[in-house]
Amino acid sequence: MKKNLLCACLLALSLTATAQDNHGYGASDGQFKSLSEEIAKLKKHNDMFNVYFNYAASAQVEQDASKDWSSRFANKQLRIEVKGNLTDKLYYRFRHRLNKANDAKSEDNFAKATDIMMVGYKFSDAWKVEAGKMCQIWGGFEFDENPMFIYQYSDMLNNMDNFVAGVTVTYNPVPTQEIAVEISNAHNEKFAEVYGQNAMYEDGNGLTLNQLKPARNPLTYIVNWNGSFLGNKLQTRWAWGIQSEARHKYSRMLFLGQKLNLDNLQWYFDYIGSFDSVDRLGIVSRDMQSTNPTLYNDNVWAAGVHYNSFITKLNWQFAPQWNLMLKGMYETASAKDITSLKDYRKSYGYIGSIEYYPVKSQDLRIFLAYIGKKVHYTALSGLSDYNTNRIELGFMYRIKAY
16 A cells, blocks of 8 residues: 555646756766665656655855845745656656746746657667757766756856757767767747847947847757767767847857766866857846936847856865765957957866765665855956855755655
8 A cells, every 4th residue: 555655646746847867966867766666665667757846955054245144044945846768769858947937938838947858769770869858968077967957057057048948969989989960949938028129239330339130040060079988988079059039130159068076086178159149048147227317228249259167176085975075167258349348357266075885776866065256356347356156065966756
């Protein structure tokens, strides 16, 4: 009776939500026991139905840009995920965030809360195709990591919108090399909802604003290469893509991710560059609007924008069930044709965390972390430097329910 009741509860939970994929340092889902197996001793006989809860919470003490300190308890992540292999060729994945809006968006008719709702088909060991709403296949290891395990994203990734509807074709010429091509929507919403009614852009002369017009085909095109070398000790995630933002206005992005993957130490270095005819990420545009809100309202966007992001992260398992995480970020932003905003912004991020894994059969970690950030502006920009600090004590738990 107890076993039947547990199965019914797990099934009901699985039908209400979803989560995010990647997991701990080098760990796979198969290394951890599900709650159904732990409690009811249920043995799975296939891989058709898997349920995960991704939950992270912490107590936080934070200093904001105005140098005021505050404290709170916060939910960091709450996602539910259902995925499985229906046959040796057909598979599916569905994941959902419980703290996002559930209204359907105008471009793809999906809610922002739904990260992924896709099906995939493997034609052979070399070829597969996936379609539906999914995460865009940008490279880099910060981008690929489970958001639950990210204490603070880089500025660029924190402002990206990358869960969109599309189709991806993947080719593995050999087991250690993967090449993928994806075509997807550029946004979840229509042009006017992204950039505003009567959207304009500043091309640098400061006198006349120019009209932005919707793109005829607002799509994103990405080519991705994932490589594995030296017995998977060296990994790469590279990608190049172009996104249609407006009529004759594009965002081009380059991701170059490299990772050293050893038994007790993992270290990656990512470079991300964005070259935008009109400012997709919006960081420069928001700064421009704050310098002259009379001329630049929230419908006016910067043009000729370039972002650079350099990210490095180290995980070191220095003792059984313990991990040291260190992360550094350096980022720049520039609008080359606007004198006051040319090479005007530099951002520095620095994070350290001690993580403890109390239960070997569960993907649970307890952590104490420090997160710091400093932003420096040139005098010509008219903006003021600031820095923030945060200390967190909390836990992250990827619960394998079934």
